[in-house]
Amino acid sequence: MSLPLTEEQRKRIEENRQKALARRAEKLLAEQHQKTSLGTSIAGNPSQAKPGPSQNFPRESCKPVSHGVIFKQQNPGSSSNYDPKPHNSHKQAKGIWKKPEEMTTACPGHSPPRQVALTGISPPLAQSPPEVSKQQPLGYELGQGHAQASIRSIPFANPTHEPLAKAKISQETLARSSGQPPRDVELEAKTAKASTLQQNTSYIHSSPGSVTPRPEGRLQQTSGSSLQKAAVTQKGRCVRKGDRFQVLIGYNAELLAVFKSLPSKIYDPDSKTWNFSMNDYSALMEAAQSLPTVNLQPLEWADGSSESPSTSSAGQASLPSAPSLAFVKGRCVLISRACFEADIGYSQDLIAVFKQMDSRRYDVKTRKWSFLLEEHNKLITKARCLPQVQLDPLPKTLTLAFASQLKKTSLSLTPDVPEADLSEVDPKLVSNLMPFQRAGVNFAIAKGGRLLLADDMGLGKTIQAICIAAFYRKEWPLLVVVPSSVRFTWEQAFLRWLPSLNPDCINVVVTGKDRLTAGLVNIVSFDLLSKLEKQLKTPFKVVIIDESHFLKNSRTARCRAAMPVLKVAKRVILLSGTPATSRPAELYTQIIAVRPTFFPQFHAFGLRYCDAKRMPWGWDYSGSSNLGELKLLLEEAVMLRRLKSDVLSQLPAKQRKIVVVAPGRISATARAALNAAAKEMTKDKTKQQQKEALILFFNRTAEAKIPSVIEYIMDLLESGKEKFLVFAHHKVVLDAVTKALERKVTEREDLCQQFQLSPRHAVAVLSITAANMGLTFSSADLVVFAELFWNPGVLIQAEDRVHRIGQTSSVGIHYVVAKGTADDYLWPMIQEKIKVLGEAGLSETNFSEMTEATDYLYKDPKQQQIYDLFQKSFEEEGNDMELLEAAESFDPGSASGTSGSSSQDMGDTLDESSLTACTQKKKRFEFFDNWDSFTSPL
Numbered sequence: 001m002s003l004p005l006t007e008e009q010r011k012r013i014e015e016n017r018q019k020a021l022a023r024r025a026e027k028l029l030a031e032q033h034q035k036t037s038l039g040t041s042i043a044g045n046p047s048q049a050k051p052g053p054s055q056n057f058p059r060e061s062c063k064p065v066s067h068g069v070i071f072k073q074q075n076p077g078s079s080s081n082y083d084p085k086p087h088n089s090h091k092q093a094k095g096i097w098k099k100p101e102e103m104t105t106a107c108p109g110h111s112p113p114r115q116v117a118l119t120g121i122s123p124p125l126a127q128s129p130p131e132v133s134k135q136q137p138l139g140y141e142l143g144q145g146h147a148q149a150s151i152r153s154i155p156f157a158n159p160t161h162e163p164l165a166k167a168k169i170s171q172e173t174l175a176r177s178s179g180q181p182p183r184d185v186e187l188e189a190k191t192a193k194a195s196t197l198q199q200n201t202s203y204i205h206s207s208p209g210s211v212t213p214r215p216e217g218r219l220q221q222t223s224g225s226s227l228q229k230a231a232v233t234q235k236g237r238c239v240r241k242g243d244r245f246q247v248l249i250g251y252n253a254e255l256l257a258v259f260k261s262l263p264s265k266i267y268d269p270d271s272k273t274w275n276f277s278m279n280d281y282s283a284l285m286e287a288a289q290s291l292p293t294v295n296l297q298p299l300e301w302a303d304g305s306s307e308s309p310s311t312s313s314a315g316q317a318s319l320p321s322a323p324s325l326a327f328v329k330g331r332c333v334l335i336s337r338a339c340f341e342a343d344i345g346y347s348q349d350l351i352a353v354f355k356q357m358d359s360r361r362y363d364v365k366t367r368k369w370s371f372l373l374e375e376h377n378k379l380i381t382k383a384r385c386l387p388q389v390q391l392d393p394l395p396k397t398l399t400l401a402f403a404s405q406l407k408k409t410s411l412s413l414t415p416d417v418p419e420a421d422l423s424e425v426d427p428k429l430v431s432n433l434m435p436f437q438r439a440g441v442n443f444a445i446a447k448g449g450r451l452l453l454a455d456d457m458g459l460g461k462t463i464q465a466i467c468i469a470a471f472y473r474k475e476w477p478l479l480v481v482v483p484s485s486v487r488f489t490w491e492q493a494f495l496r497w498l499p500s501l502n503p504d505c506i507n508v509v510v511t512g513k514d515r516l517t518a519g520l521v522n523i524v525s526f527d528l529l530s531k532l533e534k535q536l537k538t539p540f541k542v543v544i545i546d547e548s549h550f551l552k553n554s555r556t557a558r559c560r561a562a563m564p565v566l567k568v569a570k571r572v573i574l575l576s577g578t579p580a581t582s583r584p585a586e587l588y589t590q591i592i593a594v595r596p597t598f599f600p601q602f603h604a605f606g607l608r609y610c611d612a613k614r615m616p617w618g619w620d621y622s623g624s625s626n627l628g629e630l631k632l633l634l635e636e637a638v639m640l641r642r643l644k645s646d647v648l649s650q651l652p653a654k655q656r657k658i659v660v661v662a663p664g665r666i667s668a669t670a671r672a673a674l675n676a677a678a679k680e681m682t683k684d685k686t687k688q689q690q691k692e693a694l695i696l697f698f699n700r701t702a703e704a705k706i707p708s709v710i711e712y713i714m715d716l717l718e719s720g721k722e723k724f725l726v727f728a729h730h731k732v733v734l735d736a737v738t739k740a741l742e743r744k745v746t747e748r749e750d751l752c753q754q755f756q757l758s759p760r761h762a763v764a765v766l767s768i769t770a771a772n773m774g775l776t777f778s779s780a781d782l783v784v785f786a787e788l789f790w791n792p793g794v795l796i797q798a799e800d801r802v803h804r805i806g807q808t809s810s811v812g813i814h815y816v817v818a819k820g821t822a823d824d825y826l827w828p829m830i831q832e833k834i835k836v837l838g839e840a841g842l843s844e845t846n847f848s849e850m851t852e853a854t855d856y857l858y859k860d861p862k863q864q865q866i867y868d869l870f871q872k873s874f875e876e877e878g879n880d881m882e883l884l885e886a887a888e889s890f891d892p893g894s895a896s897g898t899s900g901s902s903s904q905d906m907g908d909t910l911d912e913s914s915l916t917a918c919t920q921k922k923k924r925f926e927f928f929d930n931w932d933s934f935t936s937p938l
């Protein structure tokens with residue numbers, strides 16, 4: 001418990017205080033003489049008075065960045081606020097600050113900081129606009145003085161709250177510039193004295209006249225050294241209180257007057273303490289420093305560091321004669337293509353500099369100043385002349401990326417992209433490009449063939465990538481790195497869009513023994529690339545990476561294999577609908593793959609965009625910060641992203657895609673079984689025997705496709721496809737997919753770490769025949785058919801579970817087909833039937849025009865025989881049920897492979913009323929793992 005002061009002690013305190021005040025008044029007077037003579041010339045600085053061309057400022061350019069989310073922000077709150085974390089620490093930032101190359105300019109028009117401060121009609125709060133200054137109750141100058149400046153506290157607008165004796169001349173100078181009358185220093189000194197003696201002020205007093213300091217504010221008896229702040233100093237400290245801070249200190253009348261003058265003051269009668277918003281922090285610390293009887297420790301941060309050495313108790317030791325060491329630091333942040341803002345605390349000197357910028361603009365809401373990029377270097381040069389201010393410039397990467405804006409050569413809000421000359425590219429491809437796809441190709445070519453094409457799913461990244469690569473055809477051989485399950489789909493796309501390309505020139509790498517450079521177009525999976533990369537003697541000049549977010553983790557074998565290839569390539573075309581699924585750190589490898597000179601060190605990127613935090617175990621880069629700026633940088637120099645909603649008018653309602661799965665995934669046993677079944681069909685047999693052979697072939701197809709189907713679904717999940725339906729009709733396929741997804745759900749926690757899978761993932765596994773009607777899944781926009789069905793009407797009905805009223809997006813429909821299986825016959829049969837229906841005006845759908853493999857039809861006579869058998873068998877009345885039953889009961893383990901126990905009700909379609917029952921119906925209708933998310937969009 002603290003003891004009350006004795007009469008003797010109080011007398012001595014008051015004497016010391018009076019002495020200190022007198023010394024300060026003297027010093028201020030002497031100093032102010034000096035200031036007035038220097039300050040007058042600067043006061044007339046015309047740049048300050050004129051409003052500046054801020055009206056010319058492109059308004060929209062300062063709009064916050066909106067659509068096109070490329071990742072989900074983890075801690076959005078951290079992005080815009082002043083960030084006192086390690087990277088901003090005084091020590092570290094100072095290192096940057098002192099860099100010789102950044103100090104080259106000899107500070108044109110350099111004037112001592114105190115002069116700038118005196119001329120500025122700065123508002124009392126860091127980010128207040130000039131107009132506000134007159135209304136603010138706190139009128140003292142928050143000096144950023146250096147060694148000669150000494151204390152420059154200027155009187156309060158409200159004299160009853162003046163905590164300090166004021167220097168008359170300083171006062172006059174400020175009053176002149178702010179249009180206020182000069183004040184009387186002596187009178188104010190008296191007022192200050194009176195206010196100090198107001199012992200009945202209710203603060204943390206227990207009784208009038210007796211100070212009962214809190215433990216933190218225990219009165220101290222000092223040694224009386226001349227270097228000490230005052231004979232008796234009241235110690236206190238600032239502590240965080242939510243987004244505000246609280247001051248823990250004993251009673252001090254002067255400090256109390258300061259408290260009362262701060263706009264954000266709140267007194268908490270319970271704790272008997274005052275708290276303030278962070279906006280008032282610098283002002284309070286500044287004022288507290290100039291009080292000889294107060295020793296206020298700055299806020300402590302989580303890492304135990306103080307905010308600024310200037311506000312440490314050591315910094316106060318030499319008061320009152322020592323200068324204020326207050327230090328404000330902050331950084332420039334890009335807010336649009338054309339402008340940046342200063343994210344920094346209050347400094348009157350700095351505001352004076354801001355006011356010298358012609359393009360200055362003040363945002364009353366954010367309380368931040370912003371400027372055109374062309375004034376960036378000017379502002380930084382001037383700010384560097386202020387010893388108490390550290391305003392970090394935009395990172396070099398940004399100044400390089402926005403060089404044209406910095407040099408004032410372009411102020412447009414969107415980059416100008418010239419039309420590329422595509423006369424050398426196959427006309428079939430060029431004429432089929434949708435307008436936005438053409439714009440994508442133009443963008444890529446304007447960027448020298450290096451970009452991350454991050455269009456939404458299904459917008460045709462493949463056709464654009466092929467077109468971009470074809471533009472650089474003279475630089476081929478081309479390397480295309482893709483997820484394993486889509487290697488053959490890419491082959492089909494090249495065949496479709498580049499008829500000029502000889503099919504033999506396409507090399508799809510299927511095993512670790514194949515050559516990576518055998519073709520003019522070489523298509524390889526990520527995993528095989530890591531095995532074969534050593535084969536590369538001469539580098540590929542043109543490289544496409546599909547699903548480039550597979551490279552997001554630099555420690556994976558995929559990434560380690562691909563990055564060196566990309567580093568030496570001249571053209572790098574990255575494709576991904578989801579370049580990052582959860583955090584900006586995932587973008588780093590893709591950014592440097594496109595622009596190797598950007599952020600050569602990950603740490604610098606992490607500090608700026610990943611909210612990097614130092615932890616006991618190292619740095620944590622899992623957060624996010626400055627996302628608006630990151631988006632601007634990406635859009636300017638790295639990435640092009642359009643959402644479906646942006647280009648919906650150009651898209652068909654349904655986009656069908658045939659996914660040709662790898663024949664290599666079909667096991668030797670399954671292949672043998674398939675071949676045997678196919679042979680049976682061509683033998684001269686009875687109708688019934690032929691039908692049985694067909695059923696067997698059909699069933700073996702299902703079995704053979706299982707690994708490829710599962711691989712494709714897993715790739716979709718890893719590619720960030722969040723919600724989709726999978727249709728199949730063989731029980732074995734439904735079971736296998738269900739099982740694989742169940743495993744995935746169980747493994748989710750591991751997978752979340754491995755692939756950063758979204759918790760929003762939801763997959764519905766449905767039987768084509770049991771769930772093709774009556775249900776609505778319009779919150780999904782992707783349907784995968786793991787198997788084909790001979791009746792296109794049933795397929796279209798199944799497609800329409802997603803494509804129906806309520807669906808506002810274009811729907812992607814992927815048909816998984818495997819060469820050398822029943823799909824070879826089913827697919828052409830479906831196309832044929834659709835065509836007939838279309839001609840009769842019964843169907844609007846044209847499968848063949850909408851899909852890659854238009855020539856997916858085998859014309860050898862034996863195959864024609866099988867095809868005819870398919871047509872016959874599947875068209876005959878009553879055969880549907882027989883085939884379905886066979887599909888349901890197919891047991892791959894059984895010798896014949898044609899039958900098992902015909903168990904469940906087949907072919908029954910579902911309506912809404914039976915929905916609940918169906919969700920229970922195992923193997924027919926499975927959801928992974930969020931049924932509700934399909935019916936009510938997330």
Ligand SMILES: Nc1ncnc2c1ncn2[C@@H]1O[C@H](COP(=O)(O)OP(=O)(O)OP(=O)(O)O)[C@@H](O)[C@H]1O
Pocket residue numbers: 432433434437455456457458459460461462463576577655656657658850851852
């Ligand atoms: N201009 C076009 N003309 C005809 N078909 C097109 C065109 N653009 C895209 N398509 C078709 O749309 C479907 C989807 O295209 P693609 O697979 O390239 O999309 P994507 O952007 O790569 O999607 P994802 O991210 O899902 O892989 C394909 O079947 C493709 O052939």
